Ligand SMILES: Nc1nc2c(ncn2[C@@H]2O[C@H](COP(=O)(O)OP(=O)(O)OP(=O)(O)O)[C@@H](O)[C@H]2O)c(=O)[nH]1
């Protein structure tokens with residue numbers, strides 16, 4: 428809750444809803460900024476500003492503005508109500524060019540008049556020490572404003588009227604028989620203020636100039652026009668500011684509002700409701716979808732494809748096979764395999780975890796995504812944002828779409844980082860590889876010993892020297908058995924291991940796939956899913972705020 432709303436709560440207390448509405452609208456403005464049309468959000472902010480300021484100022488005073496066309500009799504009405512000839516009136520001149528204010532009794536209107544922008548030289552007071560106390564008491568707390576005309580050729584007049592019509596707590600529209608039907612007042616002011624019927628009065632002035640028979644039909648016509656503006660319940664009072672007719676009725680209507688002190692809140696409620704209603708129409712009440720599983724899976728697939736994961740996995744499998752063959756193959760031929768380049772090394776992905784930390788900035792030399800891969804990514808992102816944004820109003824669906832692609836320029840970098848950060852698990856040497864290796868060398872040693880033995884026997888035979896008897900096993904001499912058996916067992920063991928190596932390589936590729944996908948899922952979350960979800964959250968917050976602002 429902002430200081431503004433806290434202040435408002437203190438001033439108006441709970442329960443009457445103004446503070447809750449301000450709170451709600453503030454939330455909607457905060458969450459809607461950048462997503463909804465700026466002019467509308469600015470307008471809501473201006474209303475919030477005005478509401479906050481008005482609530483901090485005197486709640487004992489009610490600001491009543493007399494507004495209308497030139498010559499309708501605003502200044503005459505002002506003079507009649509104040510009982511003073513304060514405001515200059517005139518058939519042609521003087522037209523009111525600056526706002527006059529009259530304050531009845533109750534001290535403390537200074538700050539309010541400052542806020543209204545009425546300089547002290549245009550202010551007067553009806554004070555019980557100077558005036559008749561009962562006259563003052565009747566309207567105690569009233570701040571009456573005589574505005575310039577709204578249909579002047581002077582731009583400054585319009586600006587002043589618009590400014591004060593937006594600030595006053597109660598509006599009295601002074602109309603006259605000539606111009607009461609003018610589009611200027613109905614279209615520009617009355618219709619847009621349709622939600623303000625509780626803080627509005629209308630007078631048909633100059634009735635003394637009307638023949639008795641024309642009064643009622645004209646009043647009926649005026650009521651019809653007001654009903655068309657959406658202001659059917661607004662009280663219409665027939666007045667003659669010059670001769671005093673109807674003035675007591677007007678005065679009583681104003682006095683009632685001033686006494687009740689409800690106009691301040693009613694005006695703010697109407698302002699808040701009006702702008703919240705306009706925001707509501709733009710925001711809509713659609714239900715945003717959550718990010719569907721199938722869509723996020725397709726997103727991860729497309730990112731993995733763009734990251735070259737299939738290439739990496741192939742390399743993992745081949746590299747594992749190559750390393751395993753070197754470890755478990757027959758030692759005499761196994762070294763040949765090492766001469767072939769390691770496919771992972773070619774991709775710069777052969778680093779162990781320690782090396783990787785040392786070269787955190789190292790880049791994989793995976794090929795950049797092809798156009799087809801890029802198109803698949805774009806398609807997956809669009810499908811996701813379309814599905815989440817379906818059912819949302821156009822500006823919000825557009826915000827979701829914008830958010831879904833906003834971080835894609837980082838795609839290549841992020842994928843590269845993700846792939847290089849994953850431990851592909853290729854550098855580990857399983858225990859069975861080591862066992863087989865030891866066995867292979869033992870077998871080779873047996874064959875070598877057998878071979879040397881045979882060579883020794885051959886030398887002795889050549890020299891015709893009788894050596895010790897050669898041990899035999901099932902008719903086969905031991906050295907022959909050792910040489911042939913050692914070689915055969917080594918080769919067979921190497922071949923047998925190949926099948927296991929293939930399995931093990933595939934398992935490693937699968938494990939690497941899981942780890943790579945986990946890393947790439949994080950990338951999809953960061954680049955696409957989270958920004959989209961942030962929009963959905965902002966939408967929900969805006970919706971909630973607006974509901975609070977519009978709650979009846
Ligand atoms: N007959 C008659 N004349 C009126 C009445 N009200 C005002 N007038 C006259 O109409 C003329 C214009 O009145 P103002 O009170 O100056 O009108 P205004 O609305 O303040 O006009 P601007 O300041 O120009 O916007 C003056 O000559 C008034 O005396 C009325 O009820 N009956």
Ligand SMILES: [Mg+2]
Nearest residue numbers: 501502522523
């Ligand atoms: Mg005037």
